[in-house]
Amino acid sequence: MAKQYPDDSTTLHTDAYELSMIQTYFEKGIQDKRAIFEVYFRQMPFRNGFAVFAGLEHIIHYIENCHFTESDIAYLKETEDFSPAFLDYLANFKFKGTIRSAVEGELVFNNEPMIQVEGPLADCQLIETAVLNIVNYQTLIATKAARIRSVAGNDGIMEFGTRRAQEFDAAIWGTRAAYIGGFDATSNVRAGKLFGIPISGTHAHALVQTYGNDYDAFKAYAETHRDCVFLVDTYDTVKSGVPSAIRVAKEMGDKINFQGVRIDSGDMAYLSKRVRELLDEAGFTDAKIYASNDLDEKTIMSLKMQNAKIDVWGIGTKLITAFDQPALGAVYKMVSIENDQGEMQDTIKLSNNAEKVSTPGRKQVWRITKKADGKSEGDYIALWDEDPRQADELYMFHPSYTYINKTVTAFDARPILQPIFDEGRLVYQQPELKDIRDLCQKNQESLWPEYKRDLNPQKYPVDLSQNCWDNKMALIKSIHDYVKTINFNE
Ligand SMILES: Nc1ncnc2c1ncn2[C@@H]1O[C@H](COP(=O)(O)OP(=O)(O)OP(=O)(O)O)[C@@H](O)[C@H]1O
Ligand SMILES: O=P(O)(O)OC[C@H]1O[C@H](OP(=O)(O)OP(=O)(O)O)[C@H](O)[C@@H]1O
Numbered sequence: 001m002a003k004q005y006p007d008d009s010t011t012l013h014t015d016a017y018e019l020s021m022i023q024t025y026f027e028k029g030i031q032d033k034r035a036i037f038e039v040y041f042r043q044m045p046f047r048n049g050f051a052v053f054a055g056l057e058h059i060i061h062y063i064e065n066c067h068f069t070e071s072d073i074a075y076l077k078e079t080e081d082f083s084p085a086f087l088d089y090l091a092n093f094k095f096k097g098t099i100r101s102a103v104e105g106e107l108v109f110n111n112e113p114m115i116q117v118e119g120p121l122a123d124c125q126l127i128e129t130a131v132l133n134i135v136n137y138q139t140l141i142a143t144k145a146a147r148i149r150s151v152a153g154n155d156g157i158m159e160f161g162t163r164r165a166q167e168f169d170a171a172i173w174g175t176r177a178a179y180i181g182g183f184d185a186t187s188n189v190r191a192g193k194l195f196g197i198p199i200s201g202t203h204a205h206a207l208v209q210t211y212g213n214d215y216d217a218f219k220a221y222a223e224t225h226r227d228c229v230f231l232v233d234t235y236d237t238v239k240s241g242v243p244s245a246i247r248v249a250k251e252m253g254d255k256i257n258f259q260g261v262r263i264d265s266g267d268m269a270y271l272s273k274r275v276r277e278l279l280d281e282a283g284f285t286d287a288k289i290y291a292s293n294d295l296d297e298k299t300i301m302s303l304k305m306q307n308a309k310i311d312v313w314g315i316g317t318k319l320i321t322a323f324d325q326p327a328l329g330a331v332y333k334m335v336s337i338e339n340d341q342g343e344m345q346d347t348i349k350l351s352n353n354a355e356k357v358s359t360p361g362r363k364q365v366w367r368i369t370k371k372a373d374g375k376s377e378g379d380y381i382a383l384w385d386e387d388p389r390q391a392d393e394l395y396m397f398h399p400s401y402t403y404i405n406k407t408v409t410a411f412d413a414r415p416i417l418q419p420i421f422d423e424g425r426l427v428y429q430q431p432e433l434k435d436i437r438d439l440c441q442k443n444q445e446s447l448w449p450e451y452k453r454d455l456n457p458q459k460y461p462v463d464l465s466q467n468c469w470d471n472k473m474a475l476i477k478s479i480h481d482y483v484k485t486i487n488f489n490e
């Protein structure tokens with residue numbers, strides 16, 4: 001049996017190749033060369049018009065604990081892949097990088113940096129895997145949640161996904177991301193404890209099965225709780241479930257707060273209308289109808305079009321597993337590296353696939369809004385030393401189809417990447433989770449409705465500054481020129 005180690009660190013939550021590369025940097029004495037990496041994704045998730053950035057809280061936890069424990073080093077030694085000197089270096093390692101990032105709840109778009117990591121090459125390389133792991137998942141779920149919020153309008157939406165999530169961490173961080181994206185509550189009690197997300201829930205079919213009939217089950221529940229939502233579809237929603245709920249609510253009167261009933265199967269348009277009639281006829285016009293069962297933004301939209309009388313939606317599987325797009329595909333690319341003369345030199349990754357060509361140089365993303373109405377004109381990716389706030393007008397052009405362009409005047413420019421760590425020191429104070437959620441809603445107000453519709457939204461402009469574009473083209477040309485000179489047969 002393999003030797004057992006305590007699970008006392010997340011620093012080895014990285015791909016082996018990161019450590020292999022760092023060993024090379026270390027043995028060659030270049031581990032402290034300055035480097036800059038940026039994180040971005042290439043395609044909008046769910047074909048949505050915007051994505052909601054989430055994951056920073058977990059990244060902060062991870063970075064603050066980014067050092068190797070004795071058991072990490074003992075394990076690495078056992079693999080026999082690493083030299084003793086390198087293991088000594090790792091034993092004394094502490095993350096010293098500078099991280100700038102979009103804040104949680106910020107709207108982000110494809111092909112723009114949402115995180116920038118600058119610092120010693122080894123430090124930047126080590127954290128690639130964990131940073132991507134965190135951000136890829138949480139940004140995906142926050143975006144899915146925002147889509148669901150947009151179709152649900154002001155209805156209540158509750159996160160029910162823990163049982164279907166890809167294991168513990170996904171349930172916990174996923175429900176936090178869902179809350180950021182606009183969910184009201186979670187059924188996961190631990191997430192309530194850890195993050196202060198409101199917890200909420202009804203009861204399962206097992207309660208009714210335990211008593212063998214709806215009435216006895218609801219009565220028992222009502223005698224042991226104040227707030228009551230009865231699940232009415234265990235046997236027959238219209239003939240037994242709802243009449244039993246009404247009878248219990250009448251018998252208990254003010255002793256309970258009869259909040260409503262939940263439907264979890266069947267034709268929810270038809271059933272919700274019938275249930276509404278029954279509740280209203282009995283005088284329970286304030287009682288709400290909850291629905292669950294494989295819901296997502298598409299079924300919710302369809303049910304709304306059918307005038308389903310549903311007030312609160314419980315959503316699990318399709319949210320927490322990002323059912324229709326299980327990966328965001330964010331990448332971590334080097335954009336600048338110190339050369340042998342000690343100067344920073346921008347670097348690029350070329351590809352035959354135009355989409356995979358990286359944009360070199362340390363950059364800032366500026367959100368450009370019109371002063372008059374606060375609405376977004378697009379994002380403007382500029383080199384770090386450029387400041388569009390100094391300009392009176394801004395020439396914005398599509399980075400591939402450059403004939404699509406516009407000149408923007410009377411604008412505000414807001415930098416998206418904010419300082420989080422400065423040379424290993426945390427300099428950012430996370431807002432309250434509730435405020436992050438509010439910020440996410442507020443950010444969406446700056447987008448025109450065309451970018452927010454669920455189906456086939458307009459593509460939001462993400463443009464490069466002239467300098468950034470020129471820098472990219474010059475680097476592409478210099479690499480092409482270099483490749484032409486290569487001749488291994490000489
Ligand atoms: N009127 C409706 N319009 C569109 N979709 C609906 C409507 N009513 C229910 N649905 C959805 O159709 C799907 C029905 O799935 P399924 O057939 O598995 O449910 P069920 O048989 O009623 O319940 P279960 O199998 O969970 O007991 C669910 O995703 C549900 O949310
Ligand atoms: O459908 P989701 O969006 O994933 O929401 C969570 C589901 O979890 C519960 O079902 P349960 O595990 O009892 O199984 P069920 O499908 O038989 O109702 C609940 O009744 C929901 O249907």
Ligand SMILES: O=C(O)c1cccnc1
Pocket residue numbers: 160161187200201202203204262292314316
């Ligand atoms: O509280 C509920 O109704 C609930 C919780 C988790 C999953 N399904 C339903």
